[in-house]
Amino acid sequence: MASSLLSLAPATPSAPLSFHGIHEGKSNLGGINKEKTNTFIKAKSFGRISMVVASNVSRFEGITMAPPDPILGVSEAFKADNHELKLNLGVGAYRTEELQPYVLNVVKKADKLLLEKGENREYLPIEGLAAFNKVTAQLLFGADNPVIKQQRVATVQGLSGTGSLRLAAAFIERYFPGAKVLISSPTWGEYRLLAEISCEICSMASLPNCLARNHKNIFNDAGVPWSEYRYYDPKTVGLDFEGMIADIKAAPEGSFILLHGCAHNPTGIDPTPEQWEIIADVIQEKNHVPFFDIAYQGFASGSLDADAASVRMFVARGMEVIAAQSYSKNLGLYAERIGAINVVCSSPEAAARVKSQLKRIARPMYSNPPVHGARIVANIVGDSALFNEWNAEMEMMAGRIKNVRHKLFDSLSSKDKSGKDWSFVLKQIGMFSFTGLNKAQCDNMTNKWHVYMTKDGRISLAGLSLAKCEYLADAIIDSYHNVS
Numbered sequence: 342m343a344s345s346l347l348s349l350a351p352a353t354p355s356a357p358l359s360f361h362g363i364h365e366g367k368s369n370l371g372g373i374n375k376e377k378t379n380t381f382i383k384a385k386s387f388g389r390i391s392m393v394v395a396s397n398v399s400r401f402e403g404i405t406m407a408p409p410d411p412i413l414g415v416s417e418a419f420k421a422d423n424h425e426l427k428l429n430l431g432v433g434a435y436r437t438e439e440l441q442p443y444v445l446n447v448v449k450k451a452d453k454l455l456l457e458k459g460e461n462r463e464y465l466p467i468e469g470l471a472a473f474n475k476v477t478a479q480l481l482f483g484a485d486n487p488v489i490k491q492q493r494v495a496t497v498q499g500l501s502g503t504g505s506l507r508l509a510a511a512f513i514e515r516y517f518p519g520a521k522v523l524i525s526s527p528t529w530g531e532y533r534l535l536a537e538i539s540c541e542i543c544s545m546a547s548l549p550n551c552l553a554r555n556h557k558n559i560f561n562d563a564g565v566p567w568s569e570y571r572y573y574d575p576k577t578v579g580l581d582f583e584g585m586i587a588d589i590k591a592a593p594e595g596s597f598i599l600l601h602g603c604a605h606n607p608t609g610i611d612p613t614p615e616q617w618e619i620i621a622d623v624i625q626e627k628n629h630v631p632f633f634d635i636a637y638q639g640f641a642s643g644s645l646d647a648d649a650a651s652v653r654m655f656v657a658r659g660m661e662v663i664a665a666q667s668y669s670k671n672l673g674l675y676a677e678r679i680g681a682i683n684v685v686c687s688s689p690e691a692a693a694r695v696k697s698q699l700k701r702i703a704r705p706m707y708s709n710p711p712v713h714g715a716r717i718v719a720n721i722v723g724d725s726a727l728f729n730e731w732n733a734e735m736e737m738m739a740g741r742i743k744n745v746r747h748k749l750f751d752s753l754s755s756k757d758k759s760g761k762d763w764s765f766v767l768k769q770i771g772m773f774s775f776t777g778l779n780k781a782q783c784d785n786m787t788n789k790w791h792v793y794m795t796k797d798g799r800i801s802l803a804g805l806s807l808a809k810c811e812y813l814a815d816a817i818i819d820s821y822h823n824v825s
């Protein structure tokens with residue numbers, strides 16, 4: 342390393358080495374080695390400026406390696422495997438029957454139209470593209486919903502689902518200090534074994550430092566306290582409805598209850614319409630705030646309306662609701678980072694105030710959101726021919742996943758002579774299926790059968806073709822019966 346690295350830092354006689362971010366790293370970040378950080382710098386003060394000269398060792402020496410992302414780890418291992426029958430069921434993105442990535446035709450058309458029109462690349466306002474914000478709220482709540490007509494929804498374009506959740510988390514932290522968010526167990530991005538304490542994927546010794554839990558880390562990073570409600574019942578590979586209700590009831594009044602609007606990730610297990618009503622009853626009784634993460638609208642069932650039914654039912658009860666949307670899956674706009682955060686308020690005045698504060702939080706975080714995906718969504722929804730085409734393509738994608746789900750169930754049922762009931766596969770919805778396989782069984786799936794998946798037993802049916810269902814069924818049956 343060159344010895345002439347200069348840095349400008351305010352001269353403070355008592356603290357000549359002013360690399361605050363490194364020296365004073367918070368211990369719970371888990372990536373900063375305090376002992377190693379101050380071995381390398383000599384500082385000379387010239388009036389108001391400190392010249393900091395690095396000698397031999399990088400000033401970033403004390404930063405330890407973060408564990409790899411669990412999903413990318415699965416994909417890397419898949420790439421390195423040369424077996425002809427290998428399958429990548431870790432990926433949370435739609436694949437064709439040939440297992441190739443898919444760009445929707447309607448997106449290609451919208452792209453072409455935008456190109457012909459000659460898009461400018463000016464900044465969007467902080468809240469995003471007005472035409473997008475209008476249609477995204479209409480898609481979620483229904484165009485005729487009174488909350489839209491009464492202007493009671495604060496909608497801000499976010500950086501896809503993740504960024505929209507993060508914005509809402511920052512909002513909760515700022516305006517509801519100390520309020521808790523309740524998160525389903527398990528939830529999105531959480532690949533630890535359900536029965537174990539430490540994370541199997543990122544190998545972090547303690548859960549608070551674990552990187553493999555996106556919902557929880559979003560709230561951790563925003564400084565919002567969270568706890569879990571029971572959701573998955575390993576005995577039935579179904580919903581632990583009683584546990585869920587009991588935990589929501591037991592949460593401190595006024596908590597934010599994070600709900601997956603449809604196609605729960607990672608389990609694929611959704612409450613029935615009757616169960617949704619009971620969940621809404623309890624949330625209402627306890628004065629909690631329902632906070633929906635709806636990343637699969639239209640992609641789960643093929644119908645935008647059916648997949649938004651849970652959100653709309655809460656809104657129809659007159660409840661104030663938060664809802665984060667994503668267009669990664671239903672329009673295949675993964676890399677465009679297009680989504681929104683919606684806050685349904687009880688008055689238009691409150692909605693205007695909430696929106697102003699969301700913008701205030703967004704401005705120093707990322708200033709304003711990207712324009713291209715927003716224009717694609719707005720143009721598709723605003724044009725009835727394109728909108729119909731989008732709906733048809735969503736139905737096609739959801740239909741392919743449903744077909745694969747049925748074929749997998751048929752293959753499991755006909756090949757497995759043990760009498761085991763595999764019908765839970767059919768009860769799940771969306772791109773994921775929880776197989777109920779444990780870590781050792783998942784290891785067998787990968788090591789013996791070249792099937793790549795997360796170690797919690799989740800498989801992405803979007804990465805499966807009809808042609809490979811029988812092979813997968815053989816792998817699951819072998820792992821289930823022959824590995825303890």
Ligand SMILES: Cc1ncc(COP(=O)(O)O)c(C=O)c1O
Nearest residue numbers: 501502503529606634636667669
């Ligand atoms: C439940 C859930 N929420 C949010 C997201 C966010 O996705 P994105 O940030 O790509 O919109 C995902 C993506 O897999 C998800 O499964």
